[in-house]
Amino acid sequence: MGLTIGIDVGGTKIAAGVVDTDGTIGARTQRDTPADSVDATAAAIVEAAAELIADHEVEAVGIGAAGFVSSDRSTVLFAPNLAWRDEPLGARVAAQLNIPVVVENDANAAAWGEFAFGAARHAEHMVCITVGTGIGGGVVIDGELLRGAHGVAAELGHMRVVPGGHRCGCGARGCWEQYASGRALVREGRAQAESGSLAAAQMLSVCGITDPTELTGPMITEAAAAGDPCATELLEDLGRWLGEGLASIATLFDPTTIVIGGGVSAAKELLMKSAQVAFEKHLPAKANRPHPTFGIAELGNDAGLIGAADLARKPAPVPAPSR
Structure with a gap:
């Protein structure tokens, strides 16, 4: 998979970037986070991604969000600083962008960024x-x-x-x-x-x-x-x-x-x-x-964005069957 978009959703800003397979950010954009509104936050994410998609051939989007994210990497179960509760964020954004979208916990995304391209590569x-x-x-x-x-x-x-x-x-x-x-x-x-x-x-x-x-x-x-x-x-x-x-x-x-x-x-x-x-x-x-x-x-504030973009290249894990 080639270019992907990483989006780091914080309590005050949404940072998005186009990331290549070497972890290099080629283009960026940013939006304010309307943290008290589920609909407005999703709209801001879609708007930021759409801006980048307009100028780049992007194959997937990865979103890093603070909070509990379901094992299928689609639903934000709970976010402490945003209004998400059992929010199907991945499916919602994917439907509007017509492109695969995965959601990751922001700290997991940052860890993966450092693992794949940073201090623990x-x-x-x-x-x-x-x-x-x-x-x-x-x-x-x-x-x-x-x-x-x-x-x-x-x-x-x-x-x-x-x-x-x-x-x-x-x-x-x-x-x-x-x-x-x-x-x-x-x-x-x-x-x-x-x-x-x-x-x-x-x-x-x-x-x-x-x-x-x-x-x-x-x-x-x-x-x-x-x-x-x-x-x-x-x-x-x-x-x-x-x-x-x-x-x-x-x-x-x-x-x-x-x-x-x-x-x-x-x-x-x-x-x-x-x-x-x-x-x-x-x-x-x-x-x-x-x-x-x-x-x-080593990646500073870009770790979550880069990690989310790289994790978007990987298929969601298949849940183990219940016993």
């Missing part, structure tokens, strides 16, 4: 963690994307790490993403500043603000890069939580490569050093098992 077993506002995850085993029996596997950010801990948007308490995400980084930074900590006050000064509520994750990362002690400590704590969780992930999936992506990965060594130390400390039977390599994602 030489691996057969990999885990990709996207550390942004929350934590997304994707797992590839023996060169195949792990989707699970119902299409909703690898929701790694919702692994419980602290019983009775912080309430998560999923409704549970103590999920990993409440401690190892951009949201957690900002929460802790603001809490320190509001406590009257002199070190945190100095961090706010480095960030050029006085109000703790204005503090953002990128501000903390930039302050740490400039050598601010409080910001550095906050990133080290985040890395510790990340590394502890990854030790459990490695125990479950035995990957050869773990790729870290998402906005928080911009901190690179400021984050990764403490993550790897915590990983080595908490990995079970660490002296008697092979250790995975760590890598920073």
Whole structure:
């Protein structure tokens, strides 16, 4: 199969691109996401794809969407930030474009992008963690994307790490993403500043603000890069939580490569050093098992778009017969 279109549907924007078999994006377009309307969101997806199809011979479309996607890669069962509930998005878009359409979980699509063309392109077993506002995850085993029996596997950010801990948007308490995400980084930074900590006050000064509520994750990362002690400590704590969780992930999936992506990965060594130390400390039977390599994602914000486009070239898996 030749050219395909990848579409990454986010809470605020819809990014679309024509992608070749080498993972290169040849043309792009973008639309705002009307997140509160199912019909308007589908229309925006169709409009973006149609614009690209008009100028390119495209054979299929892949859509990456945040949420639970059915195992036949057609229906969005649930989306936390969009109005989709049991939405037959694939069939709906395909009917209007008259072209095959598949739908993937956005974190799965990003993981596949890094597996096929990015930081894990030489691996057969990999885990990709996207550390942004929350934590997304994707797992590839023996060169195949792990989707699970119902299409909703690898929701790694919702692994419980602290019983009775912080309430998560999923409704549970103590999920990993409440401690190892951009949201957690900002929460802790603001809490320190509001406590009257002199070190945190100095961090706010480095960030050029006085109000703790204005503090953002990128501000903390930039302050740490400039050598601010409080910001550095906050990133080290985040890395510790990340590394502890990854030790459990490695125990479950035995990957050869773990790729870290998402906005928080911009901190690179400021984050990764403490993550790897915590990983080595908490990995079970660490002296008697092979250790995975760590890598920073290479495709940036294009990983989901590229991955969705490449997955559109692959037929939907056939569900196993029920017993």
